[in-house]
Amino acid sequence: MRAAVITFPGSNCDRDLAVAMEVCFGCKVARVWHADTELPPVDLVGLPGGFSWGDYLRCGAIAARAPIMAAVRRHAERGGYVLGICNGFQILTEAGLLPGALIRNRSLKFVCRPVRLAVVNRNSSFTSAYGSGPITLPVAHHDGNYVIDPEGLARLEGEGRIVFRYLDNPNGSTADIAGVLDARGRILGMMPHPERAVDPLLGSEDGKPLFASLLAAIGG
Amino acid sequence: MSLEITDELLAHHKLTREEYAEIERILGRPPNLVELGIFSVMWSEHCSYKSSKIHLKKLPTQAPWVVCGPGENAGVVDIGDGLVAVFKMESHNHPSFIEPYQGAATGVGGILRDVFTMGARPVALLDALRFGDPKAPRMRHLVSGVVAGIGGYGNCVGVPTIGGECTFHRAYDGNILVNVMCVGIARADRVFYARAAGIGNPVVYIGAKTGRDGIHGATMASAEFTAESQSLRPTVQVGDPFTEKLLIEACLELMEQDCIVAIQDMGAAGLTSSSFEMAARGGTGIELDLDAVPLREEGMSAYEILLSESQERMLFVARAGREQEAFRICRKWGLDVAIIGRVTDTGRMVIRHKGQVVADLPVAPVSGASPVYDRPAAPLPKPVPIVPESIRAAVDPPKALLQLLSCPDLASKRWIWEQYDWGVGADTILPPGLGAAVVRVHGTSKALALTTDCTPRYCAADPFVGAMQAVAEAWRNIVTVGARPLAITNCLNFGNPERPVIMAQLKAAIEGMAEACRALDFPVVSGNVSLYNETDGRAILPTPQIGGLGLLEDVNGLVRPDRARAGDQLVLIGESRGWLGASLFLREILGREEGAPPPVDLALERGNGAFVQAQMRAGRIRACQDLSDGGLAVATAELCLASDVGARLEIPVSPAEEAGWLFGEDQGRYLLAVDADLVGALLADAAKWGALARPVGTMGGDALILGSYPPISLAELRRAREAWLPSWMGEAA
Numbered sequence: 001m002r003a004a005v006i007t008f009p010g011s012n013c014d015r016d017l018a019v020a021m022e023v024c025f026g027c028k029v030a031r032v033w034h035a036d037t038e039l040p041p042v043d044l045v046g047l048p049g050g051f052s053w054g055d056y057l058r059c060g061a062i063a064a065r066a067p068i069m070a071a072v073r074r075h076a077e078r079g080g081y082v083l084g085i086c087n088g089f090q091i092l093t094e095a096g097l098l099p100g101a102l103i104r105n106r107s108l109k110f111v112c113r114p115v116r117l118a119v120v121n122r123n124s125s126f127t128s129a130y131g132s133g134p135i136t137l138p139v140a141h142h143d144g145n146y147v148i149d150p151e152g153l154a155r156l157e158g159e160g161r162i163v164f165r166y167l168d169n170p171n172g173s174t175a176d177i178a179g180v181l182d183a184r185g186r187i188l189g190m191m192p193h194p195e196r197a198v199d200p201l202l203g204s205e206d207g208k209p210l211f212a213s214l215l216a217a218i219g220g
Numbered sequence: 221m222s223l224e225i226t227d228e229l230l231a232h233h234k235l236t237r238e239e240y241a242e243i244e245r246i247l248g249r250p251p252n253l254v255e256l257g258i259f260s261v262m263w264s265e266h267c268s269y270k271s272s273k274i275h276l277k278k279l280p281t282q283a284p285w286v287v288c289g290p291g292e293n294a295g296v297v298d299i300g301d302g303l304v305a306v307f308k309m310e311s312h313n314h315p316s317f318i319e320p321y322q323g324a325a326t327g328v329g330g331i332l333r334d335v336f337t338m339g340a341r342p343v344a345l346l347d348a349l350r351f352g353d354p355k356a357p358r359m360r361h362l363v364s365g366v367v368a369g370i371g372g373y374g375n376c377v378g379v380p381t382i383g384g385e386c387t388f389h390r391a392y393d394g395n396i397l398v399n400v401m402c403v404g405i406a407r408a409d410r411v412f413y414a415r416a417a418g419i420g421n422p423v424v425y426i427g428a429k430t431g432r433d434g435i436h437g438a439t440m441a442s443a444e445f446t447a448e449s450q451s452l453r454p455t456v457q458v459g460d461p462f463t464e465k466l467l468i469e470a471c472l473e474l475m476e477q478d479c480i481v482a483i484q485d486m487g488a489a490g491l492t493s494s495s496f497e498m499a500a501r502g503g504t505g506i507e508l509d510l511d512a513v514p515l516r517e518e519g520m521s522a523y524e525i526l527l528s529e530s531q532e533r534m535l536f537v538a539r540a541g542r543e544q545e546a547f548r549i550c551r552k553w554g555l556d557v558a559i560i561g562r563v564t565d566t567g568r569m570v571i572r573h574k575g576q577v578v579a580d581l582p583v584a585p586v587s588g589a590s591p592v593y594d595r596p597a598a599p600l601p602k603p604v605p606i607v608p609e610s611i612r613a614a615v616d617p618p619k620a621l622l623q624l625l626s627c628p629d630l631a632s633k634r635w636i637w638e639q640y641d642w643g644v645g646a647d648t649i650l651p652p653g654l655g656a657a658v659v660r661v662h663g664t665s666k667a668l669a670l671t672t673d674c675t676p677r678y679c680a681a682d683p684f685v686g687a688m689q690a691v692a693e694a695w696r697n698i699v700t701v702g703a704r705p706l707a708i709t710n711c712l713n714f715g716n717p718e719r720p721v722i723m724a725q726l727k728a729a730i731e732g733m734a735e736a737c738r739a740l741d742f743p744v745v746s747g748n749v750s751l752y753n754e755t756d757g758r759a760i761l762p763t764p765q766i767g768g769l770g771l772l773e774d775v776n777g778l779v780r781p782d783r784a785r786a787g788d789q790l791v792l793i794g795e796s797r798g799w800l801g802a803s804l805f806l807r808e809i810l811g812r813e814e815g816a817p818p819p820v821d822l823a824l825e826r827g828n829g830a831f832v833q834a835q836m837r838a839g840r841i842r843a844c845q846d847l848s849d850g851g852l853a854v855a856t857a858e859l860c861l862a863s864d865v866g867a868r869l870e871i872p873v874s875p876a877e878e879a880g881w882l883f884g885e886d887q888g889r890y891l892l893a894v895d896a897d898l899v900g901a902l903l904a905d906a907a908k909w910g911a912l913a914r915p916v917g918t919m920g921g922d923a924l925i926l927g928s929y930p931p932i933s934l935a936e937l938r939r940a941r942e943a944w945l946p947s948w949m950g951e952a953a
Contacts (some may be wrong), residue, residue, distance in 0.1 A: 009554060011460050012378025016646040049644075051376040069837025107951075110371050110639045140375070140641040193643070201649045201660065201775060 001218050004030040005045040006072070008063045008091075013195065017085065020195035021046065024211030026220075034066040037149055043218045044081040045072055049140070049193060059102065059143045060090030069095055078211030081125065081218065082187040086141055089179075089189035098154070098182055098189045100148035101115035103143070106172025112140040114204065116167040117178055117192060123159045124181055125217035128190045129209035137192035138203045144191040146173040146180075156180055164190055223253055227381035232259035234448025239591055246585045251638030254522050259586065261489035261527060262496060265358045265751055268590035271717035272749045275730045279744045280737045285706055286745055287411065293334040293484070295745025296411055297707050299771050303661065304408045306340035306845075309348075309709040309767040311750035315456045317400040320365025324398050325373040325459040327530050331402040332377060332537035333485035336468050337534065339412040339475050340404025343645060344659045345374050347384035347400050348672040348711070348765045352393030354628055354948055357624040359388075362396055364949065369459075370400070371639040377468065380648050381640035383657035385672050388628040391680075394755030399711040399748075401767040403670060405661055412475060414484035414494075415561050416502035416537050421481055423495070423506055423561035424543075425872060426550050427467050427533035430491070431516035433457045458692070463532040463555070470553040471534060483536035492526045493611025494535040495561070500587035505566035510573040514556040522573040535582065537563055538936050593927035597727050598720035603681040606801045606815035608880075615879050617926050619873075620809045622940040624850045624883070625857060631944035635951075654781050654862055655846065656697040658772065667778065669703035669770040675849070676761035678817035681802045683725040684732035687764045688820040692887060693848055694768030699829040700846045700890065702779035702836050703770035703879045705740065710747040710766055717751045725762040726751075733764060739822035742768070779836050782862035784843040784893035790859075790867060790917040791902060792852065794889030798873075798880020804849045805883035818885045825888040831911035832890050838905075840898045847889040853882040853926060855891045856917070857937050860924050863893070864909060866934055869917040884928065893919055 003025060005018040018029040021044075030040045034052075040044065052063035061068070069091075076082055084092040092098040104112055117137060119130040120152060148156065153175060156162050164179035171191070179190030194207030223229075230240055233256055243251055251259065261267060269276065281289035287304055288296035294308035312327025328345060335342050347370055352359050363386075374381045379402070413541035416423075466655050474480050482502060484494040491513070510525050520528075538546050543559070550557035564570075569586070571579040624630055637652035649667060650658035656671040673694040679686030691708065698705040712729065715722040723871045737743055753760045772778060801815025829934055835841050845859045856869050866928050873881045899915065906913035923931035 010376070010465055012376075012465065016644070022879070030617055050378060051462060054376060054460070054465075056462070079404065101627055109368070110641070112375075112643060113638050138643050140643055142375075152243045196643050196646045199646075202643075202646060203651070 001025045001027050001214055002042040003046065004039055004042045005030045005046040005048055006032045008034040008052035008066060009049035010052045010054055011048045013086065013140065013193065017046045017048045017195045019150040020198045020207065021211060022174055023198055025215055029146055032068060034063065034068050037067045037071060039071045044083065044214060045075055047082065047084040047091050049086030049088060052087055052091065054123065058094065060087055060094040063091045064094035076187055079186055081214065083117060085193055086191055089191055090143065092187065092189045097187055098180060099152050100146055102143050103147055104143050105145050110142040111170050113170065114138045115170050115192060117164045118167055120161050120165050124163055124185055124218045126210055126213050127163055128216060129212040134167055135206035137194055137197050137206055139192050141191055144171040144173065144181055146177045148174055159183065161167060163188060164192065223250060223256065225250065226721045233257065234264060235260055239263060242591065246582065246589065254526060254764045256597060257523050257527050258492050258579060258581065262490055262586050263590040263624060266488050267493055269749055270591050271593050271595055271751060272712065272726060273592050275727050278730055278734045280734060281745060283707065283741060283743045286743055289745045290747060292413055292739045292875065293337045295707060295709055296338065296450045297745060297769065298408065298663065299666060301664065302408050304406050305403060305769060306335050306338045306406055307401065307403040307709055307769055308334050308746035309711045309765065310334065310398055310748040311711050311713060312398045312400065313395060313713065313750050313753055316366055316528060317396050319456040320362045320541045321369040322456055324366040324369030324457050326531055327400045328370055328373040329459045329461065329464050330487050331400045332379065332464060333487065333534065335402045335404040336471055337412065337483050337485045338406065339410050340406035341472060342402050342404040343647065344403045344670055345379050345381040345400060346657065346670055346672050347381065348383065348540055348674065348766065349386040350392045350397035350676065351388050351765060352396065353390040354388055356390065356393040360949065362783050366638055367636050368397055373459055373461040375641040377465045378644050380641045380642045380644050382648055382659060383652050383670055383672065386636060387632050389676065389761060391761045394758065394762050395753040397713050397760065397763055399765045401672060401709060403668060410475065410481060412483050414498050414501055415482050416504045416506060418481050418537065418540060419563055419565045421540055421563045422538045422543055422559040423563065424536050424538050424546060424557060425513060425560045426470065426535065426536065426555055426557045428460060428463050428530055429514045429516040429556055430525055430528045431530045432520065432524055432528060435524060435527045435534040457529050457531050459531050466553040466555055467532055470550055470555055471521050473549050474546055477545055479538050479539055479542040479549065481537040483534060486533040486535060486631055490527060490529050496583060498535065498537065499569060499583045505564035505568045506561050507564055507585060508561040508571045510571060512558045512560040514558055516543050522571065522578040530684050578649055595717050595723045596720045597724035600683065600724045600728060603816040607692060610748045611800055611810065611879055615809060617878060618883055618929050618932050620805065620883065621853045621857060622932065622936065624804060624808055624854055625937060626940040626944050628944060629804065629852065630850060632941045633945065634942065635945040635949060649775060649778060650780060656701045657702055658778060659772060660775055665771040665774050667775045669698045669701045669772060671697040671768045672765060673697060673768065674752045674763055674765045676763045677802050677807065677813065679729060679762040679764060681815065683728040683762045685817050685820055687729035687732035688736040688783045689817060689887060690764055690766045691733055691740065691742060692820050692822065694766045695740045695742050696829060696846045698768055698770030699832055700844045702777045703772045705742050705768060707743050707745045708737065708766050708768050709745055710764060712749045713753055713760060713763040713765060714751050715754040722759055726920055729764040731764055736820065736822055739898045740826055779841055781843050781859055784859055784863035784865055784919050786865050786920040787896055788842055788893040788919040789896050789899045790856065790869065790919065791891065791892045791894050791899065791913050792889065792916045793832060793911060793913050795886060795912050796884060796889065797886050798877055798884040800880055800884055803885045805879065818887050820887050828888045828890065828911055831906065831909050834889055835893065835902055835905065840902050841891040841892050842895060845891045847891060848885065851883045852891065857924055859891060859893060860934060860942060861937055864920035864934065865919050867919045868925045930939060
C-alpha cells in the first residue's frame with residue numbers, strides 16, 4: 001500500500017486522514033501540496049475534509065481546479081484509488097470525477113453528530129470488510145445534501161454504486177445517499193468521516209473496516 | 221497645525237480632561253490627532269484595564285507548573301514531556317450584541333490568534349454565552365446569529381468547539397455575553413513572546429489587508445450602550461476564517477523555521493496596540509512606515525491605518541537573515557506580507573506616512589503609564605437568607621424535576637453544539653453535553669479536561685461567594701472526569717465601573733476568586749476584563765466567568781458520566797444541608813430570586829475532590845457527575861440520561877426537607893456510580909479519610925424513581941431536557 005493525502009489551503013482533516021491511514025495501513029502516508037503538479041507513486045489518494053479556499057464560490061469548486069487535480073485525474077484514469085471525504089467528496093463532484101452535487105443541508109445549518117449508516121454495497125473495494133449491520137460514523141458539514149437527476153440516480157442504484165445510506169438522514173440528501181462510487185468502483189466520495197472513527201476512545205471504530213477493505217483490495 | 225481640543229473631541233476619544241492633561245504632560249506639547257487617537261485606544265478600559273488593574277493584582281498567578289502567567293497573549297502551563305498548554309478566554313460582548321454573527325465569529329478569531337501567537341497549535345474552543353430573557357426582542361436572532369458565527373469561524377479553521385455554557389436571564393436583555401476560550405499545545409522550548417528585540421530587525425506585517433473596519437472597536441467596548449448603539453455597526457469587524465486558517469499554518473511554520481524573534485496579533489486597537497506592546501515588552505523603540513502597510517482601500521489616513529481593527533493580521537519581528545525564508549513561507553500560504561518597520565533602541569514609536577512623521581511618542585508611557593483608577597466602591601448589601609418555612613409549599617418532586625430539566629438554563633444545548641464541529645482533529649474523547657470536555661493531546665496518551673463555569677445568580681446575590689463558587693465548580697468539573705486541575709483563565713464581565721455598586725461587585729468577585737484559587741492551587745494564568753456591560757443604566761448580573769484546564773496524564777484514567785450500569789450503587793460525596801438560597805429551584809419553580817448563595821467551604825471542596833480522585837485511581841468509580849444547578853435530582857437525571865439507565869434515588873428526609881434534599885445546591889458534592897461489589901471498600905475508605913459518603917440509590921430500569929413518587933420514564937426525562945431549545949427556535953425537536 002502506497003498512499004498520499006492532499007492538502008489544499010483550508011483543508012483541516014488532512015492530518016486526521018493521514019494519521020488514520022497510517023494507523024490502519026501500517027505505512028507512511030505521503031503529504032502532497034495542492035500546487036504540486038505530480039503525485040508520488042501511490043495506489044491511493046485521499047482528498048480530505050475541511051474548507052478548501054474557505055468554501056468560497058462553491059464548496060470544492062476552486063480546489064477541483066488546483067494544479068494537483070490534473071495528476072489526480074490521471075491517477076484515476078490509470079485505475080488508481082481515490083477516497084474523498086466531506087470536502088473531498090465535494091471536490092470530486094466539482095471535478096466531475098463523481099456524478100451529482102452537494103448542496104446546503106436542508107436545515108440550512110451546519111450539522112455535527114454521529115449518524116447511523118447502512119452499508120448498501122459490501123462488495124466494493126472500500127467496503128468488503130464490513131459486516132451486515134448498521135455502522136456509526138460522525139458527520140460534520142454544512143453542505144452535505146447530495147442531489148442528482150433521476151436518470152443519474154437510477155444509474156447509481158442499478159450499478160450498485162450507492163455504498164452508504166443514512167438511516168437518519170441529517171441533511172436532506174437524495175435517497176439518503178451518504179457515499180457513492182464512480183463507474184469503475186475505484187473512486188469513493190462520502191460525507192461521513194471514517195478517519196474520526198478508528199479509535200475506541202473516539203466513540204466508534206466503524207471507520208476501520210473501510211481502510212481494511214482498501215488494504216485488502218490493494219495489498220500490503 | 222495644532223489641534224483644537226474640544227470637549228466633543230475628547231468625548232469622541234473617550235478621554236477625560238484629566239487624562240488629556242496627563243498626555244500633554246508626558247509629551248511636553250499637545251498631541252496631534254493621530255497621537256490623540258493612539259492614546260485613546262491605548263488608554264481605553266479595554267486595553268489598559270485602568271479600573272480593574274489595582275484589584276487584578278490580588279489574583280494568585282503562580283504555581284510550580286505555571287510557565288507564563290498574565291501579561292502575555294495567553295497563559296502557559298507545563299503538561300509534562302516537553303509540552304505546554306497555552307490558553308485564554310476573551311469577551312466579544314459588545315460587537316456580538318450589535319452584529320451577532322460577525323461579533324461572535326471575530327471573537328473566535330481573536331482568541332485563536334492570542335494562542336497561536338505564542339507558538340501553540342489551537343486544539344479546542346469553548347464558549348460561555350449569556351443571553352437575555354427568551355421572550356425579549358431580538359433574542360432568537362442573537363442566539364442563532366452568535367451560534368452560527370462561532371460555528372462558521374471555528375468549523376472553518378478546523379479547531380473543535382468542544383464545550384461551554386449557555387444560560388438566559390433578563391439582566392442580559394441589552395448586553396449579551398460572548399466569552400470564548402481557546403486552548404493550544406506547544407513545545408515547551410518553542411513558546412513565543414511579544415517582546416521586540418534585535419536593533420535593526422525588520423518588523424513584518426502578515427495577513428489580511430487593512431481596511432476601515434472596526435476603527436475604535438476598543439473604545440466602543442469601553443462604553444455603555446444606549447438605545448442608539450445598534451448604529452455602531454460599522455465599528456464591528458468582519459471575519460474571514462479562511463485567512464485565519466492560512467495565518468495559523470503560516471505562523472506555525474515561520475516559528476518552526478526559526479524566522480521569528482517576537483510576534484503579536486493585531487487585535488483590539490490593531491497596528492497601534494500590537495506595535496506598542498511589542499516595543500514596550502522588549503524595552504525598545506519601533507519605526508513604522510505606514511506607506512508599506514497592505515491596504516484594502518484607497519485614501520486611508522494614518523489615523524485610520526493605525527486604529528483599524530481589520531481581522532486576521534499579525535505583526536512580527538523577523539530574525540535577521542531569515543527574511544527571505546519568512547517571505548517564502550508567507551507567499552506559500554498566499555498571505556500579504558510586507559516589512560513595515562524596524563526595531564530601534566530609542567524607546568520611541570516613530571510613525572511615518574507619505575514622507576511625514578505623523579506620530580512620535582515615547583513607548584513606555586503610552587503603553588505602561590495609562591491612568592490607574594481606584595474607583596470608589598459602595599458597601600454591598602448582605603443577602604438575606606431565605607426562611608426555610610417559606611419553601612415548604614406543596615411541591616411535586618417529579619414535576620419540579622421535569623420543569624427544571626426543561627428550563628432554558630438546564631435544557632440540552634444540543635441545538636447549539638451540533639452546529640459546531642466538535643470532532644475535527646480526531647482527538648475529542650469527551651464530546652460536548654457531558655460536563656467537562658476532554659481532548660487528547662495529539663500523538664500522546666495525555667488529555668486536557670476543559671470547562672467554563674460561572675453561576676451569575678450566585679454572583680448577583682453575593683459577588684464574593686459567587687466568584688469563589690465559579691472557581692470551585694470549574695475545579696470540581698475537572699476532578700469529575702478524572703483529571704488534575706491545573707489553572708484557570710477568566711473573563712470578568714461587569715457593568716459600568718464608574719458606579720460604586722458595580723465597582724464593589726468587581727472588587728468582591730476578584731477577592732473571592734483569589735481566595736478560591738489560592739485554596740485550590742488553581743492559579744489564574746490569563747484573562748480579560750469586560751466592563752460597561754449595561755444599557756440605559758441597567759447592568760448585567762456580575763459574571764466572573766472561569767475557564768478551567770486540567771490534565772489527564774493517561775487517557776485511560778478518564779472517568780465518563782455515561783458509563784453507569786444497571787446494578788451500580790449511587791454514592792453521594794459531600795455534605796447536604798438542603799441549601800435552596802439563590803438556587804435554580806427557587807427561581808424556576810417558586811419564581812423567587814432571593815437568598816444567599818450556598819456557602820463554599822474550600823477545605824471541604826479540596827478534601828472531597830482528593831477523595832474522589834483517590835477512588836478513581838483505585839478504579840472504583842464507574843461514572844461520576846458533579847452536583848451543581850438543580851442539585852442531586854438533576855445530577856441523577858443527567859447520569860441516567862448520559863448512561864441510558866434508570867435509577868432509584870432515596871429520599872431519607874422528612875417531607876418538609878424533600879425539596880432541599882433533591883434540589884439543594886450545597887457545594888463540594890459528587891454523585892458516583894459504583895459497582896455494588898466495590899461500595900463497601902469505598903465507604904470504608906471514606907470513613908478513614910473523613911469524607912462524607914453515603915449510598916443514596918441504585919441504577920437500573922428505564923425510569924428515574926424519586927423516593928416513593930411515581931417513576932419518570934427515561935423517555936420523558938429526555939423529552940423534557942431536549943425539547944426546549946429547538947422548540948423555542950421554531951423547529952421540531
